[in-house]
């Protein structure tokens with residue numbers, strides 16, 4: 239069974255709620271998961287994770303939420319320290335903004351440039367199109383878990 243590090247970036251709580259749903263579903267099929275609202279490279283490197291799951295909204299103009307920015311900056315500053323980990327990205331945003339899901343895209347670009355391995359393409363969840371972001375993420379999670 240896999241051990242998953244689920245890092246969350248959220249401003250108004252939507253991505254946090256989505257992460258809580260993902261946690262439930264991950265545990266329901268017997269995997270273990272740590273949800274981290276204050277993710278750090280130290281925590282990523284401190285454990286034998288089988289996968290990294292990034293669940294983040296976008297704020298400002300395509301920016302990463304404050305509570306996930308340090309993790310991104312740490313990863314960016316030390317790409318060689320990013321483990322060859324499997325990963326997936328759940329990107330929340332709104333197509334009413336330019337830089338749609340910019341935070342998710344930033345993580346995607348960064349991780350693509352490392353030795354980490356993308357399990358399934360990131361999912362984008364558009365606040366203008368769905369009122370049930372957790373349900374959308376659940377469908378994607380099935381693919382992610384199947385690819386582990």
Ligand SMILES: Cc1cc2nc3c(=O)[nH]c(=O)nc-3n(C[C@H](O)[C@H](O)[C@H](O)COP(=O)(O)O)c2cc1C
Pocket residue numbers: 247248249250251252253254294295296297298299300301303330331332333335336337338339340365
């Ligand atoms: C001030 C503000 C700025 C935003 N900027 C962007 C943006 O640049 N790109 C985007 O795709 N979505 C943007 N959004 C939309 C949010 O990412 C989206 O509503 C998301 O579901 C919020 O999740 P959260 O509650 O976890 O922060 C913005 C929302 C707000 C309120």
